[in-house]
Amino acid sequence: MAAPPGAGGRPPLEIRGLVKEYVPGTPVLRGIDLEIGAEGITAVIGPSGTGKSTLLRCINRLVEPTRGEIRLRGEELTRLSGKALRLARRRIGMVFQEYNLxxxxxxxxxxxxxxxxxxxxxxxxxxxxxxxxxxxxxxxxxxxxxxxxxxxxxxxxxxxxxxxxxxxxxxxxxPELLLADEPTSSLDPKTAVEVLELLARLTGEAGVPVVLNIHNVELARRFARRIVGMSQGAIVFDGPPEALETAHLRAIYGGEDWL
Structure with a gap:
């Protein structure tokens, strides 16, 4: 699914060939190519351990990519260090699973x-x-x-x-981009919906695109404009919520009996 361009004619966030190896030769992310458009929520779904949180943390350099490119409005983030990296990070908001207050x-x-x-x-x-x-x-x-x-x-x-x-x-x-790493996983179902409604409304009003990691597929379908499904460190689905079918969920999560 092609991401809508930003004001400059290109998507605000462009990821090319992103690889992360915590152990050499054992990639957690396997050549991720992804573009994030100028508005709306992109939900990243997939089983635990498939690299969803690593992907977000590579974007803001809380985790160092092994190789690949990450461009925020054309600026290559993986090449930055020191003051330049600090200035780039302040352009990327982050909402954490455990609040981080x-x-x-x-x-x-x-x-x-x-x-x-x-x-x-x-x-x-x-x-x-x-x-x-x-x-x-x-x-x-x-x-x-x-x-x-x-x-x-x-x-x-x-x-x-x-x-x-x-x-x-x-x-x-x-921020020019907001990352949300499992922001509802510690919340009860009612509060989770309220928090996502708030996130969608405020970022929509501010015109800030969101990349949201989430385990709950139904909440992803409800609040996201686009869903990216990951399995074993690779993207296996990328499309609108209405295109996500049972066969895709099996490819993302594996198995038959849980559906």
């Missing part, structure tokens, strides 16, 4: 962590963020349904509330 800090302080790549270190150390950033943080708290939680410590929140803060923190970066 600073538990002892307040909700507001966690949101403002999304601006760490944009303010001088002394300002962050003294918590002297620009008024514009503080106003945006309050606006995002309202948008995620937590307007009265600014001073609440992160460790006092429920799982669903923590993930809402995680989404707001990622959007504080004003």
């Amino acid at each position: 600073v538990e002892r800090l307040s909700v507001m302080e966690n949101l403002l962590c999304g601006r760490l790549g944009y303010v001088p270190l002394w300002r962050a150390w003294l918590r002297r963020y620009p008024a514009e950033d503080i106003a945006r943080a309050f606006a995002l708290l309202d948008a995620v349904g937590l307007p009265d939680y600014a001073t609440r410590r992160a460790d006092a929140l429920s799982g669903g509330q923590r993930q809402r803060v995680g989404i707001a923190r990622a959007l504080m970066q004003r």
